[in-house]
């Protein structure tokens with residue numbers, strides 16, 4: 364029997380590195396496409412979301 368099934372371990376180093384970056388406030392900001400209209404300020408607001416920790420921030424144009 365030489366049926367050795369190779370199995371891949373998930374790359375834990377990459378995941379922990381991402382969390383470390385977020386913990387140090389180095390987020391991977393992605394623009395949320397369905398941008399909100401800020402009714403209070405009366406202008407379009409671009410929303411950003413971190414790809415790793417899902418934190419969001421707004422940036423008025």
Ligand SMILES: [Zn+2]
Pocket residue numbers: 385389390391413414415416417418
């Ligand atoms: Zn983050």
